[in-house]
Amino acid sequence: MTARWLGDCAATGTITFDVDAESAILAHDLKYADHAMIMSHQAYGPDVGVPRLLDVLDQVGIQATFFMPGWVAKVRPRLASTIVDRGHEVAHHSYSHQSPTDLTDAAQHADFERACEVFASQGVEIFGHRAAMWEATSSTLDLVREFGLSYDSSLMGDDKPYRISADGVRPLAELPVHWSLDDWEQYAFLPSPAVGNVIESPAKVLEMWKLEIDAMLEFGSLFNLTCHPFLSGRPSRAVALRSLIEYGLEQGMRFATCRDVAADVLADSQVREVHQRHLITGTGDYPQTPGR
Numbered sequence: 001m002t003a004r005w006l007g008d009c010a011a012t013g014t015i016t017f018d019v020d021a022e023s024a025i026l027a028h029d030l031k032y033a034d035h036a037m038i039m040s041h042q043a044y045g046p047d048v049g050v051p052r053l054l055d056v057l058d059q060v061g062i063q064a065t066f067f068m069p070g071w072v073a074k075v076r077p078r079l080a081s082t083i084v085d086r087g088h089e090v091a092h093h094s095y096s097h098q099s100p101t102d103l104t105d106a107a108q109h110a111d112f113e114r115a116c117e118v119f120a121s122q123g124v125e126i127f128g129h130r131a132a133m134w135e136a137t138s139s140t141l142d143l144v145r146e147f148g149l150s151y152d153s154s155l156m157g158d159d160k161p162y163r164i165s166a167d168g169v170r171p172l173a174e175l176p177v178h179w180s181l182d183d184w185e186q187y188a189f190l191p192s193p194a195v196g197n198v199i200e201s202p203a204k205v206l207e208m209w210k211l212e213i214d215a216m217l218e219f220g221s222l223f224n225l226t227c228h229p230f231l232s233g234r235p236s237r238a239v240a241l242r243s244l245i246e247y248g249l250e251q252g253m254r255f256a257t258c259r260d261v262a263a264d265v266l267a268d269s270q271v272r273e274v275h276q277r278h279l280i281t282g283t284g285d286y287p288q289t290p291g292r
């Protein structure tokens, strides 16, 4: 029986763009702020990649979700509202792009709140969140609830959406990600910092992701693709992404924003529900000092 979150489709696709720009590198080390080549490599994302990808999305007629650090929205004040005006969703991707696993709870709270303030000041309504580097902690999920968002998209516990429940609070929708559906693993190359060392053929990437669509149609999954405009905004990669979306549409897939999929997931009583304590402390009586 087809689950309700899928509607009448065999699989759903969410095309997402993490608009990290310079923040992904500055979070490594602020010394790169003076490295003009690397900063220009990152600025290509919002300045060239995003406009091109918005045109690609127009060509295929689908809506996408752009996860954006608050700092990126602040230093480019028209970026988020332009994306929304073109019919897409902008979502929370931290303020600084520092990994939650590297921050104290207090620092993570301040960083999360600061991004919310930027988007509010720009009149951009936010519905969901993706952790920087996908490195969410239990506190991250608490913040998603505290700031009134409906979904997270950072975890890997399924290839279908699931709900994350916790005692006495409302459940969140989780739209899971995976390395195999991330353009970073295919295209990220920088000599320094060591964030990636691959420049794959878009033809190979297209073939691999088409295979995933085929299988996800069989299993009723969420094809949640993570792209970065400084990577997938490059010409042959943007064209390959357009071909991929066209292929999915030809197979009968529905493409929607994460916000819309999350709403369907939260309304579907048949969606799998996982308690937050089992996500984070699922080790049971696993010994504190494992014997080796």
Ligand SMILES: [Zn+2]
Pocket: 018, 019, 020, 024, 093, 097, 132, 133
């Ligand atoms: Zn990111």
